[in-house]
Amino acid sequence: MKNKKILTLILILVTLEVINSVISFGQRAGMITRGTISKHILISNGPKGPVQGGESAVTDMILMKDGWVYGSTKATWGAMNCHIFRTDGEKVEHILNLTSEFAGQTSINDLCVGKGINCIVIDSLRGKIYGVTYPSGHLFCYDIKLRSTKDFGEIMTPWRVVDLGRVSWRGVPKVLMIDDAGVVYFSTYYHKEISMTKQELMKGGSSTYSSSSGGLIYRLAPGDEQPVFTGAVIPTQKGMDSDPLYENGIASAIRARDGGFWCGTINDGFLFKFHPSTSTVINKGKAFQYWNLKSLAYGGDRKLYMLGGRDEDNSWILCYDPTIGSIDCLGWPDNTAQCSVICADAKGRILIAENLRHSFIWVYELSK
Numbered sequence: 519m520k521n522k523k524i525l526t527l528i529l530i531l532v533t534l535e536v537i538n539s540v541i542s543f544g545q546r547a548g549m550i551t552r553g554t555i556s557k558h559i560l561i562s563n564g565p566k567g568p569v570q571g572g573e574s575a576v577t578d579m580i581l582m583k584d585g586w587v588y589g590s591t592k593a594t595w596g597a598m599n600c601h602i603f604r605t606d607g608e609k610v611e612h613i614l615n616l617t618s619e620f621a622g623q624t625s626i627n628d629l630c631v632g633k634g635i636n637c638i639v640i641d642s643l644r645g646k647i648y649g650v651t652y653p654s655g656h657l658f659c660y661d662i663k664l665r666s667t668k669d670f671g672e673i674m675t676p677w678r679v680v681d682l683g684r685v686s687w688r689g690v691p692k693v694l695m696i697d698d699a700g701v702v703y704f705s706t707y708y709h710k711e712i713s714m715t716k717q718e719l720m721k722g723g724s725s726t727y728s729s730s731s732g733g734l735i736y737r738l739a740p741g742d743e744q745p746v747f748t749g750a751v752i753p754t755q756k757g758m759d760s761d762p763l764y765e766n767g768i769a770s771a772i773r774a775r776d777g778g779f780w781c782g783t784i785n786d787g788f789l790f791k792f793h794p795s796t797s798t799v800i801n802k803g804k805a806f807q808y809w810n811l812k813s814l815a816y817g818g819d820r821k822l823y824m825l826g827g828r829d830e831d832n833s834w835i836l837c838y839d840p841t842i843g844s845i846d847c848l849g850w851p852d853n854t855a856q857c858s859v860i861c862a863d864a865k866g867r868i869l870i871a872e873n874l875r876h877s878f879i880w881v882y883e884l885s886k
Contacts, residue, residue: 550835550849553885558851558878559610561591561603561871568612572597576871576879577627579861587863588613592625595875600626607863607881639694639702644740648694648702653687657704657738657745670744673736674706688765689732695771695779697794701739703779705752705768707732732766733783735792735799752781753788753801764809772814772822776840780822782811787826789838789845805847806834813859818866819884825860825870833857835870835882851880 562574572595579589586604593600599617603610617623627635638649645662650673657670676687691704708731733752736745754766764785771781771792778793787809789802804811806826813825817837824836833855835848851857851870857880858873870880 550851550882553848554883555851556867556881556883557608558880559605559608560876560878561589561610562876563612568615569601569603570597570599571595572875573599573601574875574877575873576858576877577625577873579859579869579871581861581863585864587861587869589859589861589871589879590616590626591877592627592873593617594873598624600624602626605863605869605879607865607867607869610879639696641696641700641702644700646700648696648738650691650694650704652690655687655690655706657691670738673704673745674708689767691767692784693768693771693781695781695792695794699739701737701794702745703735703737703748703792703794704745705733705735707766708734708747733768735768735797737794748794748797750792750797750799752783752799753786753790754783755786769810769812770814770824772816775816775820780814780838782814782824782826783809784812785809787811789824789836802838802843802845805836805845808832808834811836813861815860815862815868817862817868817884821884823860823862823868823882825857827857829858829873830856833870835860835868851882855880 562569562571573591573593575592575594577590577592579587581587586606588602588604591601599615600623601615602613604613616626635649635651638647640647647660647662650657653676655673655676657673659668673691674689676689679686679688689707691706693704695703733754735748735750735752737748738745752768767784768781769784771779774780774791778791781790781792787804787806789804789811791800808827810828811824811826815823817823822838822840824838825833826836827833832850832853834850836845837848838845856872856874857870859871861869863869867884868882870882872878
């Protein structure tokens with residue numbers, strides 16, 4: 519009887535150990551494997567603070583010359599205010615409630631002011647600001663000196679897509695790139711009506727059909743009246759180039775230190791390099807199963823860090839080492855983190871910002 523009790527106790531202990539191992543493994547699965555998350559800093563301040571619940575979803579961050587990383591937010595969950603804040607990786611300071619200055623403005627995109635601006639790029643040498651409106655998809659240029667705006671027209675008639683009850687307009691560029699010559703680059707869809715041949719008409723159907731292709735890179739040079747196709751196409755999983763649900767375009771871009779631009783795609787999550795001088799695309803592949811490489815940043819170790827994942831799902835941190843050409847998935851900061859942007863701080867650490875009701879900034883310390 520005594521031996522039976524001992525055996526039962528051993529079985530219980532073994533079972534508990536197995537359960538504990540499974541739970542521990544479940545908690546570890548997907549977590550950061552190299553480097554560490556040293557802290558996470560809350561952006562929202564609660565009901566009495568300047569940034570309340572629903573007002574802290576981060577849209578962009580940028581490191582400025584004063585050593586601070588400045589960030590912008592949008593209103594979510596029925597909130598009305600958007601803000602500008604700054605962080606040094608240790609604390610967050612509130613700068614401005616933008617909605618109090620510009621009534622009705624509930625979101626800041628690319629740290630710019632104004633309803634309907636989707637992405638911008640600045641040609642500081644020539645004093646011009648290029649932008650794309652949302653959802654109408656018009657490319658425009660603002661001349662800072664003349665204070666005049668030139669509309670280059672609709673880049674593409676956007677697709678209205680309803681996905682999980684949410685409405686979005688696909689085909690509108692999310693990123694603009696500009697080179698030293700002031701040439702602007704972006705990706706969008708090409709859409710046209712094609713007349714059917716006599717043989718096709720004899721088989722039935724209408725006299726025309728639509729042909730669409732996504733991920734095409736266009737350029738607009740100074741003095742051009744309209745964008746032209748460069749001949750370059752972003753890496754795309756076969757058969758996905760014309761599907762409006764899985765949007766085919768560039769989600770993020772950053773200047774490459776050895777020339778060109780590093781870019782991340784929306785629908786497949788590919789990393790590629792675009793060389794404007796030759797309109798060449800070099801695909802580096804992908805290192806995680808999801809899509810949308812939505813933010814890129816260089817760390818203090820000179821490696822390229824990437825944020826990937828769908829907006830309503832786990833966010834993954836990836837790393838590309840240019841010295842050996844390898845791309846790796848490092849994991850996620852937390853299994854509930856839904857992040858929108860990353861940025862390197864003055865110490866070279868990677869700041870990872872959430873887009874939730876109560877958002878955190880995760881500080882990723884690079885591995886030695």
